Amino acid sequence: MSTSRVSNFDTYSSPTNGFRQNSQPSNLSKQQNRTKKIAIKFKERPKLPADYQEVTWQRLKDAVEAIHTQRSVSASLEELYQSVDDLCTHNLSAELYRRLKTLCESYILTCLDQFSRGSIDTEQFLKLMNNTWQSHCNQMMLIGRIFNVLDRSYVLQSSHLVSIWDMGLELFRLHILTPSNIEKRLLDGLLLLIARERKQEMVDRSLLKNLLRMLSNLQIYGRVFEKHFLSTTDEHYRLEGQKLSTELEVPQYLAHVHQRVIEEQGRLHHYLDMTTKNELLQIVESNLIEKHVKVILSRGFHNLMRDNRHHDLTLMYSLFEKVKDAKSELAAAFASYVKTAGAELVNNPTADPEKDKNLVQSLLDFKDSIDFIVVEDFHKDETFANKRKDAFEEFINRRQSKPAELIAKYVDVKLRAGNKELSEDELERTLDKIMVLFRFIYGKDVFEAFYKKDLAKRLLLGKSASVDAEKSMLSKLKQECGAGFTSKLEGMFKDIDISKDIMVSFKQHMEAREAPGGLDMTVNVLMLSYWPTYTGMPVNLLPEMEQCQEIFNKFYLSKHSGRKLQWQPSLGHCVVKANFPKGKRELQVSLFQTLVLAQFNTSDRHSYEALKQATGIDDVELKRTLQSLACGKARVLHKVPKGKEVDDSDSFVFADDFKHKLFKIKINQVQMKETQEEQESTTERVFTDRVCQVDAAIVRIMKMRKTLSHTQLIRELFEQLKFPVQAQDLKKRIESLIERDYMERDNDNTNIYIYKA
Incomplete structure (x- = not known):
């Protein structure tokens, strides 16, 4: 027992529950409740012999010295x-x-001399x-x-002391590493091994790992090693970057940088402290x-894009995204390339029709590669x-x-x-791709005009590949531009x-009468407002055709x-039975x-x-017609003289x-190739529609604002109009509306417009 005095404890037991208070028991009760007195005595602690501390310490000292000198311990x-427990x-x-610390310190001091010898080289050191x-x-x-009890019973209860393990670290740090010459030589040696490794030389990584873990355990990793290591690393890669960024081709330089990053990450994994990671990689x-x-x-990005060097581009992106502002520079270069390469596809200064013919397919291929x-x-x-x-826009x-x-x-x-080159699924995917290009163009009304013209030909001449594909395209346009665009x-x-329903009724009507010449006529009745404007072209129809036409007129x-x-x-178009x-x-x-x-x-000759x-039939259409009959693949007529072009002096033979x-x-x-005049005519109609839209937008804005400056009006027009327009053209429309009394200029400031109700 650890108590130092002897005590007597009196214990009272009673058959009743607890003590009886404030009562006078009878003599019989007193006799029956007589208690027994029990005494518990502790022996006094035995006294230690006078020389016990010294003898015990000597035994412990011999054991510690044996450990230091790597001898076997007798006890x-x-x-x-x-x-230790007794003491x-x-x-x-x-x-x-105190004695243990002094003993350990003495031994560590004896180890100091071996580091002072200058005869050993860096690696031996x-x-x-x-x-x-x-x-x-x-x-x-x-x-x-051995001294675990000392740690638990004394050191942990003394805030001014450190554990025996930490005491050993302090002594090692104080006497082995504090001397400047040893610390410097250790640092130089570590940096030398790392420099050799960066030169692709073989080094002992386990040695580096142990020494750097030593510095971490001694809590001097940052002071002794890290700041110097980062400084030398910065200088090393600064010089390397200046040299190799201009000497190596861009793909080789990117591969080199990637390899360097991997190498430094390997060093972090094998021997550097992870606290160094962020600064090192940075x-x-x-x-x-x-x-x-x-x-x-500037040296290689456009080439990588042009040649589709996907591995190098992926590597460049992965490296650049880690660096501040580098990704934005890469994005700017990417946009510059797309604009430059795209402009080369779109621009056609020589008006080469072949280039324009292949433009859309080239844009689709270019878009696929960029995607x-x-x-x-x-x-x-x-x-x-x-x-x-x-960039595409x-x-x-x-x-x-x-x-x-x-x-x-x-x-x-x-x-x-x-058009048999595409299956239904491929056609659908192609239309989806075309819609992506369609989103980029500003002149969607120009697209609408030409699309409407071509759609009419496909529907009326029966040249549409698939009604489902036509309606799918129409649905895509409606989803993109709204119902007004596709109405x-x-x-x-x-x-x-x-028209199909009308023809069902017309055929029922014709069942009661004989068709002239045995002709079977089908008519499409079209609303003028929906379809492109066609120029009337009177021709000399066959008498049977004129009769059928008159019958349908009366019926409708x-x-x-x-x-x-x-x-x-x-x-x-017609189906003609021919007897050869x-x-x-x-013949269709x-x-x-x-x-x-x-x-x-x-007659067989005309x-x-x-x-x-x-x-x-007028000359242009007649020559095209005769050319198709006498100069095409199926030649049902012979042209005299032979040739591909039709002249006024030619004759034709069955x-x-x-x-x-x-x-x-x-x-x-x-x-017939679409003439420049036809293209200009279609474009002119689009511009005419645009004039009306511009006038309406100006009036709408002025009616809402009442008074507006020229600059503000132009700005709002640019925001509202969905097609490209020049400020000069807008100014002309404003002048036109002023002349027509829709608006007027302010008397004091001609730059201010006032709406006239």
């Missing part, structure tokens, strides 16, 4: 542990701690330091086990990337996606109307019948459907009074072709002038030698 660990029990802990440290750690662990990235961003981009880079190489980074959108609208026109014509080609286009489809007007029918023979000497055939031809072929029922007189493997033969009309 067992249990005996030594008990000795602590008799209040000798303070003296024991580092190995000696590592061995000394490892031995010291092992010794202090064993000593700590130094590498700053010196090898951040300081050379503009040089890297792949954004998604795969730049990891769907939103910054680059926005740059891509802005800029370069594709450098030619104000042409891209919109060409996109509409490209859609026409894809939706035409006979007329939807009206065209509606007219076609209504009897059901729809007050309407007027205007026939368009240029849009008609080598067999009968069915246009109405103009039919009128020409009908003339050969009376001159150009005779055909012109008989059919009433081809009695005509033969063909098919019974039904489609003879396509020679497609």
Whole structure:
């Protein structure tokens, strides 16, 4: 027992519950409740012999010295542990701690001399330091086990003392590493090994790891090593970046930087303290990337983009995104490339028709390549996606109307019948891609005008590849631009459907009478407001055709009074039965072709002038028609003299030698290339519509604002108008509205406009 005095404890027991208070028990009760008195006595602590402390300390001292000198300890660990326990029990802990510290300090001082010898080289010095440290750690662990009781019963209760392990660290730090010459030599040795490793030399990484862990355990890693290491690292990569950024090609330089980052991360993993990670990687990235961003981009980025070097672009992005402002520089370079490369595709200073013909496909291919880079190489980074959108909008609208026109014509080609290069799914994907380009163009009204013109031809001439594909495209346009944009286009489809119903009724009407000449006529009735404007072209129809036309006029007007029918023979087509000497055939031809072929029922040879007189077709259309019949693949006529072009002096002869493997033969009309005048006419109609929109926007703004400056009005017009327009054109419309008394200038300030109610 640890108590120092002897005490007597009296214990009272009673058969009753607790003590009885304030009562006078009877004599019998007193006798029955007589208690027994029990005395518990403690022995006095045995006194230690006079020399016990010294003898015990000597035993412990011998054990510690044996540990230091790596000799076997004569006493067992249990005996030594008990000795420490006895000394602590008799209040000798303070003296024991002091003597142990003095003993350990004496031994550490004896180790100091071995580091003062200048004969050992750097690597030997580092190995000696590592061995000394490892031995010291092992010794202090064993000593700590012997003196564990001292740690628990005394040191932990004394705030001014450190544990035996920490005491060993303090002594090692104070006597081994504090001397400046040893500390400097250790630092120089560590930096030397790391420098060698950066030169691809083999070094002992375990040695570096142990020594740097030693500095961390001694809590001097930052002061002794880290700041010097980071300083030398900064200088090393500063010089390397200056040299290699101009010497190596960009792909090789990026690979080198990537390798350097991996190497430094490997050092962090193997021997550097993780507290160094952020500053170390920042130094590498700053010196090898951040300081050379503009040089890297100017020397190779456009080439990487042009050549689709996806691995190098991915590597560049992964390196640049870690560096401040580098990613924004990369995004700017990306946008610059897209604008430059895109402008080369769109611009056509020589007006090369072949280049314009392939423009949309080139844009789609270019868009696919840029999309792949954004998604795969730049990891769907939103910054680059926005740059891509802005860049496409800029370069594709450098030619104000042409891209919109060409996109509409490209859609026409894809939706035409006979286009077998795409399956339904592929066609749908192509239309989706085209819609992406469509979003970029500002002149959507130009697209609408040309698309409407081509759609009309496809619907009326039966050249549409698929009604489902047509309606799918219409749905995409409606979703993108709203119902107002597609209302007329939807009206065209509606007219076609209504015409089918009309023809059902007309055929029922014709069942009661005989059709003139046995003709079977189908008519499309179109609303003028939905369809493009067609110039009337009177021709000399066959008598049977004129009779059928008159019958339909009476039939339709009897059901729809007050309407007027205007026939368009240029849009008609027929199926003609032809008797050739080598067999009968069915020819699918246009109405103009039919009128020409009908003339050969009376004679096998006709001159150009005779055909012109008989059919009433104008020169341009007649030459195209004759060229398709006499100069195409299926030549049902022979031209005299032979040649590809039709002249006024030519004659045409029925081809009695005509033969063909098919019974039904489609003879396509020679497609006349759209003339410059026709293109300008379509564009002019668009601009006319735009004038009305501009006037309406000006009046709408002025009616709401009442008074507005010229600058403010122009700014609001630019925000509201959805097509490209010049400030000069807006000024002309403002002047026109002033002349028409919709608005006026302020008398005191001509730059202010006032709305006139």
